[in-house]
Amino acid sequence: MRAGTLRIKSFRKKNDDGPVRVSMQLGAREHHLFFESKDIQLAYNMDVFLTLGFVPAMKHADTLIVDGEVSPRLLESIYTLSGIYRSWYPSLHDITIEKAVPAVKTDIREQRVGLFFSGGVDSFYTLLRHCDEITDLIFVQGFDVDIDNDDLREKTMTMVRDIGSHFGKRVIEVRTNLRLSFLEQYVGWGILGHGPALTCVGHLLYPYFKRIYIAASDAYKDTLVFPWGSHPLLDPLWSSETLEFVHDGCEADRVQKVALISECDKAMKSLRVCYQNRDGAYNCGRCVKCLITMINLYTVGALDRCTTFDAGLDVREVSRLLILRNKSGDGYVNLKTSLDELERKKDYGDVYKALKPVLNRPRWRTKMIRETRRLGCQLNNIFNRMKSGENQDKVAGMADFSRHD
Template sequence: MSTETLYIKSIQSTTKDAPVRVTMQMGTNEHDLFFESKDIQLANNMDAFLTLALLPGMKHTDILVVDGEVSPRLLESINTLSDIYRSWHPSLHSVKIEKATPVKKTDTKEQRVGVFFSGGVDSFYTLLKNRDEITDLIFVHGFDVDIDDNNLHEKTLTMVRDVGSHFGKRVIEVKTNLRLSFLEKYVGWGILGHGPALTCVGHLLYPYFKRIYIAASYAYPNLHRPSGSHPLIDPLWGTETLEFVHDGCEANRIQKVAMISEFDKALQSLRVCYENRDGAYNCGQCGKCLSTMISLQAVDALDRCTTFNTGLDIKRVSQLLILDSGRINLTTSLEALEQNKDYGELYQALKLVLNRPQWRTKLMRETRRIKSQLSNVFTRIKPGKD
């Protein structure tokens, strides 16, 4: 265990519309973070920075210095949050929080209800399920859309604003460098960081919101695994005036896909790809794209979905190397395909993938990785290349 201290240094701006800035000082390393939005005035809120700093603090320090006002409810939840995280990740330890001044949040201006929205299956499901209550879509530039990827950012923001306009919701875009410039330097994104990152942004929207939905990735039968966003964790980040709701665990992947397929706008906007090969919105070739296309096919909706570059290639499906959480989603698709006799070839290909022993899948993944590395080396040393 290190004996370093993590200092949160909030920077007060005198200009009304200036970005919110904070410096996280981990030992001798300083991380300058910014948060900006053209759609709303963000609050310089220490609750946000404590939320963001807790996990890096639990990983690398003993003391977390929070020199400012913090919600007493959030402060009281820190012990429970620490207990849960430590039970999942024994490498984490409790940190002592110093200098925090408990001050209740009361200054509510509006009672808006938001959802973090990126256009994927989970966030579409939560938006559509709660569409009568939700007033705002919150899109964060710098999380799953890289902060420097202007092309993908423009396409994604256009989609989010179009969906907002269609369903009569406001759209708030928040741009931040917190992921690459701080959080991922200390903790993993999927397994730990993304939940606190979302709730950090949520706290910056104080005092406009009373509730913000965070779309679940897993259904209730599959919640035994640790995750950065979880129904045990997310509500604990709330304050006296702002509630975070982990939503959608009642539905598995195929049930979510079936529900959103009832809405043409969802099928014309769906965005699931993280690889974005050749700058594609959905490349149609990566595991996430193929997995979603299989689910859409299983509920007879793929032909109405207009956001994939290519058709579903059965050969690519049979070459999928799926482990862990990906298997859970595809198992629900296999069950649906078993009932749908129109896609026998797809059913057989997917069955083959899911019946493959995990050790063999791991071995094939490793072989594929080495081949890809060798190919890159040969490309670099090819005559004629600088």
Template sequence: MIISNIQLQQSEDHNLISAQIDDFNLWYKFPKEIIPEIRADAFIAACLIPSMKLGSDIIIDEDIPVSIELLENIEKLQVIFSSWEKYLGHKLSIIKIKGGKKTKTLAGWDKTISFFSGGVDGTFTYLKHKKEINYLLFAKGIDMQLSSDDLYNKALSKNKDFLNKEGKEVIPFETNVRFLGHQYGVGWSACFGGGLSSIALAAGAKKCYIASGVTYGSMHPEGSNFITDHLWGNGFTQIIHDGAESTRVNKLKQISKNENALNILRVCWHDNGYNCGNCEKCLRTMTNLRVLKLQTSTFQTLTDQLVKIKLSKIKIYNVHDMEFIEENLEEAIKINDHVLIKVLNKIKRNYELRGLWNHVDHLFFNGFLKNIKQKL
């Protein structure tokens, strides 16, 4: 994989740093107060997992600076990620980084940042570290499409209003880093630790928090986690995986202490309204709100009727989402919510039955039944 033509384009209102990754143009567009340095670090971080999947060395121009510490960390990251192949869903080969002018990264944008979109994890991390965090970054192109201008501006306006009351500033920016992996057949879940870290490296921030989506107790190998995230640092930029000590229900309980934070809550990534109220993530969050007896203007209340006609219809396909169901089930049992208990148990049972069916198919039919189902 060749990283070439790294360049910085400056205008009156923004700075855009980009590079050609084979046939893919990878870019990060920041407001004018962030002036990226022309170096290879961010692009290497973004490219690592796709390159390992291809089994292709990363080649950069000889005169482009690259962090010595990041290169050392890349060796450790590859050992870890290659041992997680069966979880990440790809054969990942150890590759080499060739070229570049090896340097120590001694300076940059001396600020602490955190990603913020109004979601549960990012808001929890912000509230926990708000005395230390200087700026909150809100990305177009990460949890919503680059073309979703109206939705992005609506969410940005709400985030600005909330953070202004907190005495903080939100920095809007755009990037297509999420789409790099798809170019090579790698999903975001496998490479988002490097993808998010690449944003912090491109901005040159002193420290960046990445909010955890799961707890230490339920963590599984994926692109971002407490084992690997800190290794994306380059000697100046420090990456911190944060919040894995708290369940989603407990995070929301903490967020609810700040009414303004609760009233901008946005978790949906379907680009169908501020929160669509129909997807698994929306319904999971609406269930969180119900078990905690909370209300917010950004979600309709999850009534008994909605539990029966919407929540009961969702299907869970991976262990991560099943753990959120079990967490809500545990809370529903505590408050003796019979309607919710019945539906969550049904969702759990259906998930377990599908798992059993898949296991039998794999064990006795070598996946034949699954292939027939897909064809049908």
């Protein structure tokens, strides 16, 4: 259901070094967002808001009010962006942008080149490919590390700063709640949200950067098939006259990327891909992303050299993977490149034997197993709650008994 207008209700910045705070209103809902960095002075500007609000507005509003100066190039690109999004997702619609005043920014201070860096395969690949040009690594807390997970943030930032020091790059950490407090309430993070989220943070840095690299998730052959929130067609269109976004790395598939980074010892001692971080693990070695990367590393003969996984590759866990065939964002493409490479190398060992049935399983069967596991988990939770309730009753009974003793 459309909620009318998306607008900024207020924004404030107490001092030059303080956080940027934005209050946004969509229909009756108000969202309070912040952006902060101890490493650089963030530059509030309306390109940030246009980038951040455009996709949610295409889904849930008719009008986006951008009351201020915006980049003419970005404003012109909005119509192309709209056409791409609508061709991919027909449920999205055209919106009206009001009050935007086209103006080229002139207060440029430096000409640095940044890379959004998470320590994963894609961003390591882009760092190694453009190491001479890149001056800064940019890490955003609140995207794939939860805004409240201070332990993991500490571990991750230690790694990013160590990589920065090793390669002679500055490191910029930006914290924001835009993912949980706004974007994910309106659009899916993977399929729509994370590209605009990255470029929105990039626009906060515009006085210092002429170019910022965004590491590609997919190779060109796959980007033609799978729409995704960060995409070679989309990311450059979020650029302004003074800041260019480059979607980088589509020339290589996942196995080719892992092969390149496996030649770098520092990458093999720092790689971070886990999204579950069970028990605070840096890479749990059990979640889908960990397993996919471990299989990719095994494929290129580098698994033993990568020291950042908390567990070895367990082929029983591989055979339990539930991957939908030809599904974007489900890991299918990254695993298929490994399977193809193992076949090419005639490595028909345990990993191949475990992986092949997973990727050949019909989609209906994968969905059925997923549903069965989900119901099993629910029943287990109910059973555990009942059991703990029984125990509490027993404890309460004992307490009553002791009181009467």
